[in-house]
Amino acid sequence: MNKVVVGLSGGVDSSVAAAVLHHQGYKVEGLTLWLMKGKGQCCSEGMVDAAKICEQLEIPYHIVDSRDLFQENIVDYLVSGYEQGITPLPCSQCNRAVKFAPMLQYAQKELGIDKIATGHYARIRYDKASDRYQLLRAVDRHKDQSYFLYDLTQELLAGTIFPLGNTTKNETRRIAAEFNLSTANKPESQDLCLVESHGSMRDFLDKYINRQEGDVVDLEGNILGKHQGIHHYTIGQRKGLGIAAAQPLYVVKLDAVMNRVIVGDRTSGSCSECTVKRINWVSIAQPKTPIRASVQVRYRSKPVGVNVIPLEDSRIRLVFDEPQFGITPGQAAVWYDDDVLLAGGIIEKE
Structure with a gap:
């Protein structure tokens, strides 16, 4: 019998992933990584719901205390980035370093199981010609989460199953109702786990970073107002600037050295190119010459043609191919060939 360890957050997606694999004949065991205390999925509340699902499916349930790992790899990483005037993307970092790799290691070493599964909306396939596992967008483009998974290694892709990759969100809800899962009607998680737990990203960051008043300036250096800490701002932000102007102004740069928030119009906040570091080549080997692709510079940004x-x-x-607004250092740029995720990395500061 095939065996698999399913990562359970306590939400409907991971619950359905476990139920579907169980229904397909897999010997399923549930696993939750305890990342932090408080509200939200992957926390105290999520573990209770995950335990109920395992009880309902009559499968073993395991909890691994990963709070120190989460603190080091995510919390400290975020705080350090915001202090430097960048806006880190925690989810891709978390998926590789905190979730998938430790889950697979625990499954193999502690449970003797070689496969893990999650409720992510993405697909994996093996390409014989290149002898590589490829990461593909989910069938449901509105729920596709491949962008956050670009940093997964070949080893992790080989050991992972995404049962919901060919499923729409509506179908997932329907399946949850058919199995009468206790999470069938649980509301969708709307924010980062840190935001859910602390109320807002600002509240979370204020716990770790002292507010330091500084100037809000235009591109010529004219002082337009004051801010209470550059960690409260991100590139492309329009609302909450606290200044009046004849035309809409956006954050175009964060100057950590001078403790300044620099604002400008939308045109000044657009870039025709950027550099990317810490590249993970996923579905193809690293090319030696330029290639064409389509790229997303944020999770919800529209893919645009690009020379890589x-x-x-x-x-x-x-x-x-066309200037992109709000290119944000610390965020991920992920490029695709149609549905196939080729690679991704972290956008650098200028």
């Missing part, structure tokens, strides 16, 4: 140009130091220069 390898640099000598393993970084990449992305040259967009």
Whole structure:
């Protein structure tokens, strides 16, 4: 009998993933990583719901205390980034370093099981020609989460199953109702786990970073107002600037050295290219010459055509077919060939 360990957050997606695999004949065991205390999925509340699902499916349930790992790899990583005036993307970092790798290691070493599964909306396939596992968008484009999974290694892709990759969210809800799962009507998680737990990203960051008043300036250096800490702002932000102007102004740069928030119009906040570091080549080997692709510079941004140009130091220069607004250092740029995720990395500061 095939065996699999399913990562359970306490939400409907992971619950359905476990139920579907169980129904297909897998010997399923549930696993929740305890990442932090408080509200939200993956926390105290989520573990209770995950335990109920395992009880309902009559499968073993395991909890692994990963709070120290989460603190080091996510909380400290976020705080350090915001202090430097960048806006880190925690989810991709969390998926590789905190969730998938530790889950697979625990499954193999502690339970003797070689496969893990999650409720992510993405697909995996093996390509014989290249001898690589490829990561693909989910069938449901509105729920596709491949963007956050770009940093998964070949080893992790080989050991992972995404049961919901060919399923729409509506179908997932329907399946949950058919199995009469206790999470069938649980509301969708709307924010990062840290935001759910602390109320807002600002509240979370204020616990770790002292507020330091500074200037809000335009591109010429004229002082337009004051801010209470650059960690309260992100590139492309329009609301909450606290200044009046004849035209809409956006955050175009964060100057950590001078403790300044720099604002400008939408045009000044657009870029025709950027450089990307810490590249993970997923579905293809690293090319030596430029390639064409479509890129997303944020999870919800529209894919745009791009020239992907390898640099000598393993970084990449992305040259967009049309200027992109709000290119944010610390966020991920992920490029695709149609549904196939080719690679991704972290956007650098200028």
